[in-house]
Amino acid sequence: MNETAIELIGINKRFGLVHANKDISLKVRKGTIHGIIGENGAGKSTLMSILYGFYEADSGEILVDGTKRKITNPNEAIAAGIGMVHQHFMLVDNFTVLENIMLGAEDSAILNKGIARARAELKRLERDYALEVDPDAVIEELPVGLQQRVEILKALYRGAEILILDEPTGVLTPPEADHLFRILGQLKDQGKTIIFITHKLREIMAITDEVSVMRQGELVGTRQTADTSVEELASLMVGRRVLLRVEKGPANPGDVKLSVRNLTVKDSRGVTVVDNVSLDVRAGEIVGIAGVAGNGQSQLLETIAGIRTASGGEVYLNGKPVDISGKADPAELRRRGLAHVPEDRHHMGLILEFEEAESAILGYHDQPDYLNGVFLNVDAIRKDAEAKIKAYDIRPANARLKTANFSGGNQQKVVLAREIEQDPDVLIIGQPTRGVDVGAIEFIHKRIIEMRDAGKAVLLVSVELDEIRALSDRILVMFAGRVVGERDGEAGEDDLGLLMAGIEEDREAAE
């Protein structure tokens, strides 16, 4: 039980200016399930891609079963007995299960023999691990849970002794996830070693033996699961960030400005991502939505903003209904007083190739202030951008520079200035300070509170719990697409952490 299956020593990896893995050392014991937890962008997937030979580390060593291995491509990883189930399945959609399993392990140039062997082997794996799947089914016709099973079978077919699963439950429904956990338990019982990557605390507690926590490219601790708690892991994940608490007085809520009733949203695969959510935001208050990333907050925001189509429910803006059938035009919502700071700054909030002044009118480019008939009023646009650059201290102070040349914090200020200065009734903000330097965070937080004090309704989504607690007057917690609890702005971190992990909900369900 105490043998080491995998040992990583001093792994470093940089992508340009991003230091994705900083000097990471890690031991995984044989025959255990080892969890790796961390927020999005903590470097978990990069580390596993290095172990699987998909990327090469800049420095560091990999030991498999105590021997040093050079793993520079997936072939070498497979040869070392490592298999990986990727977050986005690496399956060919229009191939059969059998074809997918054989790909890269066909035995011979002509398929006949290989097919026979694969069929027999698949039968055996099915028997040994209770992993049933029709070998002749076409992947795209299988539900996601079964597709994932094919990925696991693929690894086992190649003789994997060590199985890496990257965020395996992200695409699964709760019953499918439970089934996966049973399968992983069986694999462990058969002596396989499993590395399980997730950002969900509950899963770590449920199935792992040991857990390592990553934060901002560093490995900040390894614990025996039995000896740790959700609270400890949560604080390791988030860390104690130096957050200057912004001064804010009591809220003065007025009329309901934004009202969401029983909103349900499905993603392109038909999985329900927002499940029957209702909420109200009043003038003069900030409502924060807390939750671990991937629990439906992003889709909720995008649906309210008219970017996604809802499959059920209603949204009211200033008391009037909004068409959520996909015809709700974001431009129309803007005219009706809704401003939106999107989560995805680079692909949605800005055009990196545009001049700053051009990015600063995105979405408002049809407003008369910026136009002379059909022409852009370039003078007005640049003057306006320069005024905002001054007011928001955006650097470099040059409206004609390409947006890509600004730092993350300054880009975010460009978006924020654009949306706030339109004087909207309702402001919805996703991840206001993601990838933003500390100096800009305080500035952005102040602006959001000023909006509230000016009597605007603010709906805030953030995966940073500290941020939610610092800004919100009321906090809603989302888990698995649902709002699982509501607290006031003074709620404790532990209390919220339990809600975010879905634990509170389980307790309520059990009662």
Place this chain on the structure above:
Amino acid sequence: MATPYAKLPGWVEYVLIPLINLIVAFAVAGLVVLLVGQSPIRAATLLVDGAFGYGEGIGYTLYYATTFIFTGLAVAVAFHCKLFNIGGEGQAYIGGIGVALACLTFDTILPWYLTFIVATIGAALFGAAWAFIPAYLRAKRGSHIVITTIMFNFIASSVMIYLLVEVMKPAGTMSPQTRTFGEGGQLPQLDWLMAIFGLDIGGAPFNVSFLLALAAAVFVWVLIWRTKLGYEIRTMGFSEKAARYAGIKDSRIIIIAMLISGALAGMMALNPIMGEQGRMQLDFVAGAGFVGIAVALMGRSHPAGIIPAAILFGMLYQGGAEISFEMPEISRDMIVIIQGLVILFAGALENTFRPAISRFFGARAAKTPPVSVGSAG
């Protein structure tokens, strides 16, 4: 495409790299000249002399350039919307119907400048109409616009053969062409313009449609960078997600961008039909639609780049004719090779020399890739 390249100074990005790509293309073309046992240097000298050495040569160079400005702008407008309109050839061909109809109707009753206006509108309408179906199918049904526009080139060719042989050919004549237009259907030379510079263009068909081409270039610049529509086209071209966020209707923008592209391609027909032949003949487009691709790639989809690129190709066409006269081994097909090489080196291999150039300028890696045009619609 997602490979991050180092950020380079503007003049390197927009002048040096295109220039290097161009020089490589010409160097390879020089090898072909060597292969047929001729002197590339003599060929180059003849080329430049033939194109710019005397008034009539310049006249012809600018006559060809006029055509390529139109087709280059057509490709560029679509590129800005991330659409690859490879159908300029067919749109220009069909645009000819508009020109011919206007001239056949009004050439004896209106002065040329009035016919010209009607013909311009006709050319634009017919060209745009030919772009409409591929555009509509792309916007509403997701059909691959590269393939549909290629198919429409061939369909246009069949349509025009049919029209010229069966419908528009005057009774009792043999060759598939319309009758020759009267004075009201022919554009005057721009000899006075060249005379200002002390040049005599002789018989060169350099005509007023050149001024229209320049106006079109200004129009495209204003459209793309100075109108709301252009803003929306560029937003669509850079990020469909951002366009959705900004409330821009994607199918509407795709269709409008393609209509403008088709109209510009169609206007190309004015130059050969009204400006040179005085009638519509079979195959008057002669590959100009495809040259437009090379011109747009070289000119980086900016009118300020397209005009010099069009003049360069005008020089190739005129100077190439001169070379083939002096060096019969090098026929005008040499231009086609150079055109292909320019498309290859300025288009498909545009990033080949970039890493070396970046190293030379010691630029640090930046996060954003350079603007890359036309990743197929």
Place this chain on the structure above:
Amino acid sequence: MDIVVLTIESTIRLSVPLLLAALAGLFSERSGIFDIGLEGKMLGAAFAGGAAAAVFSSALMGLLAALVVSVALSLVHGYASITQRGNQIVSGVAINFIAMGTTVILGQAWFAQGGRTPALTGDARFTTIDLPFAEALADVPVLGTIYSDILSGHFWLTYFAFAMVPFAWWVLYRTRFGLRLRAVGENPGAVDTAGISVTWLRYRAVICCGILCGFAGAYLSMALTAGFVKNMTAGKGYIALAALIFAKWRPVPIMYACLLFGFLDAMGIRMQGQPLPIIGPVPVQFIQALPYILTVILLAGFIGKAEPPKAGGVPYVKER
């Protein structure tokens, strides 16, 4: 009866280059590399074949030259699309122009016959093959006619082309190479994570494409006609592309599509203004445009949906 036999015979004759080129495109596009340069590769091969066959008085040498040139052009396309991750459409267009110009310039320089290569005679040209007992069976009604007039008497390249249909199917669906090739056109990530080189796999697909285009070009200049003529492909590469799309990137339907388009070509030549029975006079240009019109209708999704390989046209970059 005669007319029917003649039409079928010329349909077969005209569909051979389409078939070879479309199968060539099949290999490239199923691997995720779009190829609108079929025309150029065929043209280059036709010229190389015609020129080498004339110089060496050997059809075999001609074929060899055709293959070399076509594969070389394929590799240029591969280099641009796979290694340099350039735009595949732009690269294809470039190759078409380079081939179009170079064949004429070199042809004129080397043979001085206005871009033609010298007429091929004797061993320099492919000859037709009479199937066994073709003559003896010619008098048997119907079946004998079919055997001796339709099936017998073609160039060996014709039999080769039709044999390539089941062969291509077998390669794509029954071999390791085919499995991987189809996979890389759908999801290169799946191939990469399975430890297979995406680059090398795609290069091999592109080489297969070059080889088949080489045969198509050789057929044009050394079988169908006796020598290379300027721009002799005349859009056949694009018709082959249309057939490939029309057949939804599958080998057997490609054969039917090519026969259909070959038949339309044969009809176009045969009719020349004669009215069709029942339908009446149809402009010959309409018949000529029909392959393109049908392809557009298919692309519009009105007669089934033509779904290209998912990773087609997109250079492979490892995801972060």
